[in-house]
Amino acid sequence: MMQPLVAILDDEPEIRRMLAQALCDAGFRTATYARAAEFEAALKRSAPDVCLVDLGLPDRDGLALVHRLALESGATIIIISGRAQVQDRVTGLELGADDYIIKPFDPAEVVARIRARLRRGRNAVGAAPDTARFNGWTAHFERYLLVSDAGAEVAFSHAEGEVLRLFLDSPKRLITRAQMQESLGGMAGESFDRAMDVRISRLRTKLGEDPRNPRLIKTIYGAGYIFLGDVVWG
Template sequence: MKPPATAPHVAILDDEPEIRRMLSDALEEAGFRTTSFGRATEFEAALKRAAPDVCLVDLGLPDRDGLALVHRLALESGAAIIIISGRAQVQDRVTGLELGADDYIIKPFDPAEVVARIRARLRKGRADTGQTAQSARFAGWTAHFDRYLLVDATGVETPFSHAEGEVLRLFLDSPKRLISRAQMQEALGGAAGESFDRAMDVRISRLRTKLGEDPKNPRLIKTIYGAGYIFLGDVIWG
């Protein structure tokens, strides 16, 4: 049975036809709509016509650097980005997350795991967009979650990724309260452990940079060693 037109849309970019078919079959059986691409040029052209909810991106592409594509998607797209790659080295995973990916799945994989991770990511996204306010003001900044932009007091705009936006919203929803690593994992999804901790460190570091924070003495996002983080700004939503 074909998924309805209102079902979440997953775009699959992988140069291996077998993997595209396997992912498409598993996702459509789970109720998702899918489109599949073997080349980045086709994928990018399709994104200009319709924005998917999730992008599954292989790094080993024949016509584009996969990491550069992930970085551009993170800056320009509101879609969740999940890397699926045979590159299993820790540094590859860290680089992918640093460039804005929401998750990193290593080949070979179980399609059921991919489906579960996509569902978890979309549940989190729906929780975010369920709020009526899509902008917040704090410490001279305005965060626009509908446009993925930070705007400073002079009007200069700085884009942030979907992944960075998830963390920023979590902080802005709970200012001046300690947020533990366990609370972050529960709120944002993903498997607990070293990979999740590293992903959070990367996202928080990138947010601090975009907010002009002194990395040695940040004034807004404070690390409480062994406990978690506290966002110290006053926040006004809407």
Template sequence: MSKPAHIAILDDEPEIRRMLADALEEAGFRVTTHARATEFEAALKRMTPDVCLVDLGLPDRDGLAVVHRLALESGAAIIIISGRAQVQDRVTGLELGADDYIIKPFDPAEVVARVRARLRKTRAEPERGAQTARFNGWMAQFDRYLLIAADGAEVPFSHAEGEVLRLFLESPRRLISRAQMQESLGGVAGESFDRAMDVRISRLRTKLGEDPKNPTLIKTIYGAGYIFLGDVSWS
């Protein structure tokens, strides 16, 4: 019998931690809770959660900095849970590597559903087998979350960015619509999902050295979707 997925919660509000923990434990998950970023980051040295739920309004650290570090150093999926409802906060969170963004107040059932969706996506990835792709002078190592340039320079990418990159690399020179992206990546259709994709694609273009006004690898087909124009080999 497989072990239940481990969900780590970082939120300084006891009521929120308790409500989330109760809902997730009832759904069959293993849960640990943390009130401060320092104790959370210390615990990460001893544990490897599957999903991290992170509040942005922390007493001892900028929550966005925690999210960014998690995205670079951890393979865990990251879901921000925050009272910050402004579009810019959501965009910044996604740009820094979060996989999802839930605004307080929320229904615990929605959080459980989002966690399950992320786990379904994450657990499907190892079944794909190959973890290294080569294209146009680049090498993408998905087990290390690294892009390696022709000169050996290493550029890290987040779990969320890796999902989008892998989708492109598995279907080169084929149009990928927004609907196909939503179905493949397990997101919730709507403006927030579209914006999340825009952010991740923009960051990937930057990391690949693309001219944002005239990208040559990840092309936008307005009104239809995207197409990746590189030649790809897997190993």
């Protein structure tokens, strides 16, 4: 079986070399890029399994690139950045990143985070089919697409898909914040909570929910969330 491909986008040669070496030693394939333009051109030829993206790029706003990747790519997206403020981390996660690693970092931590993300993805795929029908919608996880019974199509990001799958796997059961953190990983504490709030809000919007009185994804204040739909997998 071909090893996962990790795309590394960072304008610092030493960081690219360090990450590529650590990942190759761990059995991954790698491709490195110094500019967003060459990275985006490469995406038209091959689809990486993981994208490591620096926010401080010389030719493109890193956050805008992360947002585009989240909407158009099925890859796991991990930000690597020297921006350590909580708001920077929250913004990155809100725009669709799956994880956020602050510079300077230990390459072994990056390898561990990538392995954890890919392992969660494999477990999710193995646990259920890639298509689920519920309340007038069909979710196609392999295409990151929601299709209504009327034929309307709405794309969702990899990060939003993780949350949606979590709900569809456990309909009509309370899912606590602690359970979400354990299942989805990533940042902890306030950063994780705010990122989840945004992702759930976006899912509600894409499902046509009334934000003041959602029918499908109910907030149980102080406890967590309940998905009230009737779900059929496959």
